[in-house]
Amino acid sequence: MSEFCQDRDLLGIEPGLFLGGGFAAQQIAQGTGGQISGTTFTSPGSDFSAAGVAAGMVLCVYDASPDEGVPLEILAVPSATTLTVSVLRAEADGPAVPPAPGESLSFRVRTFRPQIRNASAALAEKLRQLAETAGVQSADFADSSQLRLTAAYLALAGVFVAQAQNAAAHDAHWIKAEHYRRESVRMQLQLRLAADEDGDGFAERTRTLGHVTLRRS
Numbered sequence: 001m002s003e004f005c006q007d008r009d010l011l012g013i014e015p016g017l018f019l020g021g022g023f024a025a026q027q028i029a030q031g032t033g034g035q036i037s038g039t040t041f042t043s044p045g046s047d048f049s050a051a052g053v054a055a056g057m058v059l060c061v062y063d064a065s066p067d068e069g070v071p072l073e074i075l076a077v078p079s080a081t082t083l084t085v086s087v088l089r090a091e092a093d094g095p096a097v098p099p100a101p102g103e104s105l106s107f108r109v110r111t112f113r114p115q116i117r118n119a120s121a122a123l124a125e126k127l128r129q130l131a132e133t134a135g136v137q138s139a140d141f142a143d144s145s146q147l148r149l150t151a152a153y154l155a156l157a158g159v160f161v162a163q164a165q166n167a168a169a170h171d172a173h174w175i176k177a178e179h180y181r182r183e184s185v186r187m188q189l190q191l192r193l194a195a196d197e198d199g200d201g202f203a204e205r206t207r208t209l210g211h212v213t214l215r216r217s
Contacts, residue, residue, distance in 0.1 A: 004120045004151035006056030007111050008073040011088055014156060018058045018071045018110050028052050030108040034061060039075070039096045041083040043107065049080045053109050059085055061105045072099055074109070092148075112159060119154035119184075123147075126188065146191055153184035 011018060017025065029051040034043045041059060055076050062069030075096055076084040086096040157180035164173035 002120060002124065003113070003116050004123060005116055005148045005155065006092075007058045007113070007116070008056050008088065008092070009148050009152040010112055010116075010156060010159075011058050011071055011073065013152060014159075015071055017112065017159065018060050019067055019069055025110040025112055026114065027108055027110050028057075030106075032104070032106045034102075034105040034107045036061065036085070036099055036102045036105065038101075039084050039086055039098050040078075041072070041085045041107070042081060044081055047080045048077050048083060048109075051109070053077055053083065057109055057111045057113075059083060059107060059109050061099075061102065061107045063106065066106075066108065070099065112155060115155045115158045115162075116151065118158060119151050123151050123154060123184075123188075127191075146187060150184055150187035150191065153180045153187060157181040157184060 007018075029046060029048060031043050031046055033045065034041060036042075041061070053074065055074055057074045059072045059074050060066055060069045061072065071088070072085040073088050074083050075086055078084060084096065085099060087099050089095070089097060157177050160173045160177035160180065164171050164177055167173055
């Protein structure tokens with residue numbers, strides 16, 4: 001199934017998810033003795049490929065405490081023991097920004113891929129219904145950056161709902177969960193459907209989802 005966003009998108013909104021403890025993240029790799037040189041992170045004792053580390057995930061490096069660490073986006077996994085990393089870029093396709101060099105670093109790779117998959121599945125179904133109502137194909141969505149942000153907000157809502165279980169109604173996690181839920185709805189209404197009716201690669205017809213109404217059959 002397609003994932004409309006990545007961990008790097010969540011990092012740009014809530015960096016604390018990858019630094020602090022207690023969040024429902026999957027920690028798929030960790031260790032000590034890591035080294036950073038340029039955009040290459042090396043851990044001789046690791047097997048990042050076997051651990052399932054992938055581009056778009058987040059590497060946190062630190063000296064003493066993860067809470068005081070530096071989150072880096074993972075751009076590639078060139079080998080079992082190396083990662084290509086960057087300081088978070090403004091654009092997903094921008095050039096890599098080398099982090100500060102370091103040696104004997106502790107590290108961990110965390111991912112919220114399960115929450116991202118759930119959010120993407122829910123959003124895909126919503127877009128499918130809206131596309132059918134609008135008379136175009138759901139694959140013809142424009143504004144991929146908006147689609148990524150919409151999915152990221154929806155995933156974050158799920159993360160904070162999980163974190164807020166058994167908490168009081170005024171708990172900050174409930175407040176954040178509701179905030180991101182509302183933001184995801186707002187962003188959905190700003191997405192555009194684009195139809196290339198003659199196959200020339202250009203959209204002849206676009207439609208904002210805020211102008212589409214679902215009706216029960």
